[in-house]
Amino acid sequence: MIELSNISKKFDQTTVLDDLSLKVEAGSRTAIVGPSGSGKTTLLRILAGFETPDAGQIVLGDRVLFDQNTFIPAHERGIGFVPQEGALFPHMKVGDNIAYGLKGSKEENRLRVAELMALVSLDNRLASHWPHEISGGQQQRVALARALAQKPALMLLDEPFSALDTGLRAATRKATADLLEQAGVATILVTHDQQEALSFASQIAVIRNGRFTQVGSPMEVYSRPVDEETALFLGDALIFPAQVNGGVARCCLGDVPVSHPQQTGDRRIMLRPEQMMIAADHPQPTATICEVDFTGHLSTLTLTSPDWPTALQIKTLSQQHWQKGASVRVMIQGQACVLAS
Known part of the structure; x- marks a missing residue:
């Protein structure tokens, strides 16, 4: 040692x-x-x-x-x-x-x-x-x-x-x-x-x-x-402002469980791209694909929604049905990390 x-x-x-x-x-x-x-x-x-x-x-x-x-x-x-x-x-x-x-x-x-x-x-x-x-x-x-x-x-x-x-x-x-x-x-x-x-x-x-x-x-x-800064240095990360209370963060994506339930108030939360699940042909879509950057195994999708203040870029596994203009539903797996103020 x-x-x-x-x-x-x-x-x-x-x-x-x-x-x-x-x-x-x-x-x-x-x-x-x-x-x-x-x-x-x-x-x-x-x-x-x-x-x-x-x-x-x-x-x-x-x-x-x-x-x-x-x-x-x-x-x-x-x-x-x-x-x-x-x-x-x-x-x-x-x-x-x-x-x-x-x-x-x-x-x-x-x-x-x-x-x-x-x-x-x-x-x-x-x-x-x-x-x-x-x-x-x-x-x-x-x-x-x-x-x-x-x-x-x-x-x-x-x-x-x-x-x-x-x-x-x-x-x-x-x-x-x-x-x-x-x-x-x-x-x-x-x-x-x-x-x-x-x-x-x-x-x-x-x-x-x-x-x-x-x-x-x-x-x-x-x-x-x-x-x-640590989150972004270690890999792709999605950072959102959120209102955290009772182990749940309310952000533009909806209610997301968090890994630090004791933290409350106006915070910033982090999700990794692999936590974002994108479903095509969903009966209740929440976003529209406005751009697809295909790089082989992975694609970067630029998504927009009336509920979001800005477009969201998500790196995900490439699929044939990722097409510009397609409606999709964005879902979240796991917990968000509440970042230090």
Whole structure:
């Protein structure tokens, strides 16, 4: 387990991290997600030992890595680090990249490299290749094997999949998550990709302006974001003003049950697009399709209704009967999230 307590960092007079606290359990995967400039990379560099915080404490297991009296340098922390695009040594072959830093004999290192390559599903014959001779996905696996070679207690991943093609990114991410889980290594992934964070992690920490706005499970932060900015950052969201009372929000769509029944008054509520059910040929239509943006699997429908102050755009599964001018009924599944004021 690694625990950060009250970590702060300034560069000149600019506060980059402001009193951050976070706990990552052994063997778990945490994704730190936020917009550019929110402090993600600085936090990762502090954890790795490349930067020194101004205040706070970092404890890995039962070992203090940083406090007001202690600073353990990067090479003594036992933390693995996989940077963006892998950063393999171009003048060293794949096997030598993985063996970098190993202290055993030549034969021991060779066996360890073969073991690590099998662990990350790489053909051992690639050990004699140069980094530029293998694919981007293979390079990322080599970088991961190199980091795992040191048997780290914690793995730090700095947007390691961002340079890969979409299909390869998903496959490499899944393989990496499975591998780290099997190895029992606690992992912290830094990314600006919301979908990547939600699919990879068991815990999401949303950072904005140097502070965590919300920490929780992927389902919790996605379905119950604390505020509007967090809701919109984590995916498509529909935000409505509403009058909330007795566990029900009254808005332009009608009465919607809410997930925070104790909250009342004039509020703003959030629904995710997948909660919106659109029925064609319904005997009691409530809206008209005025535009269809077809993108294959999904379509974005622009809907209007005399009861709505503005048009509503809803992303939904494509169907042949989504036609401009068609009358439909809009229904809601589940509960709306009441956002913080």
